[in-house]
Amino acid sequence: xxxxxxxxxxxxxxxxxxVAFNCTYSNSASQSFFWYRQDCRKEPKLLxxxxxxxxxxxxxxxxxxxxxxxxSLLIRDSKLSDSATYLCxxxxxxxxxxxxxxxxSLIVHP
Amino acid sequence: xxxxxxxPRHKVTEMGQEVTMRCQPILGHNTVxxxxxxxxQGLELLAYFRNRAPLDDSGMPKDRFSAExxxxxxxxxxxxxxxxxxxxxxxxASGTEDEAFFGQGTRLTVV
Numbered sequence: 001x002x003x004x005x006x007x008x009x010x011x012x013x014x015x016x017x018x019v020a021f022n023c024t025y026s027n028s029a030s031q032s033f034f035w036y037r038q039d040c041r042k043e044p045k046l047l048x049x050x051x052x053x054x055x056x057x058x059x060x061x062x063x064x065x066x067x068x069x070x071x072s073l074l075i076r077d078s079k080l081s082d083s084a085t086y087l088c089x090x091x092x093x094x095x096x097x098x099x100x101x102x103x104x105s106l107i108v109h110p
Numbered sequence: 111x112x113x114x115x116x117x118p119r120h121k122v123t124e125m126g127q128e129v130t131m132r133c134q135p136i137l138g139h140n141t142v143x144x145x146x147x148x149x150x151q152g153l154e155l156l157a158y159f160r161n162r163a164p165l166d167d168s169g170m171p172k173d174r175f176s177a178e179x180x181x182x183x184x185x186x187x188x189x190x191x192x193x194x195x196x197x198x199x200x201x202x203a204s205g206t207e208d209e210a211f212f213g214q215g216t217r218l219t220v221v
Contacts, residue, residue, distance in 0.1 A: 032207070032208075034209075042214070043201060043212035043213060043214050043215055044153070044201075044212050045212070046209045046210075049208065087153070091207075095166075096141060096160075096207055097143070097155060097158055097166060098143070098205075098210050099155070100145075100152060100153040101152070102151075102152030102153075103152060
């Protein structure tokens with residue numbers, strides 16, 4: 001089983017839709033969690049950190065469920081510019097090495 | 111605007127040739143990562159340095175790959191000899207505990 005697993009998609013949604021991605025991780029000692037965004041043929045960039053209490057940044061909400069070992073990303077009111085691959089990232093305790101999921105592809109169409 | 115710089119951006123080489131990729135991390139970052147990205151495997155960690163010391167290179171094929179940090183401003187990833195299966199995008203990233211900043215990558219094609 002891979003350490004970080006995501007549904008590759010693609011998720012194909014109309015503008016204005018709400019879409020949610022999940023990511024599961026296998027190492028219960030993981031301590032830091034992030035969502036990165038990667039545009040086509042570009043480098044990954046940090047979208048947001050994920051805190052135990054959940055956090056929101058505009059249209060984006062990230063949540064962590066430690067008991068079930070998954071994190072989620074919710075995007076409300078999708079824009080065309082949200083089309084990208086969303087990478088789940090987990091950092092295990094003590095290592096500070098980010099482990100990436102393979103990413104979930106989102107396509108927002110008019 | 112601080113950024114991670116990678117060279118070359120693109121490299122096409124013949125099988126058996128040596129390939130060297132370079133990375134200039136962001137000044138002040140004490141961790142440097144090398145990742146390889148392919149459609150099949152996604153982002154895979156190849157090597158990890160902290161304060162220039164290699165801490166983890168278990169993801170790297172040792173017989174042909176080597177990673178070094180000769181000084182704080184330069185990290186290198188070398189493949190010798192290169193093989194077609196090495197074709198991928200190689201990313202360098204530097205960072206802190208809170209964020210990894212990626213370079214634009216080196217797109218390597220081995221023919």
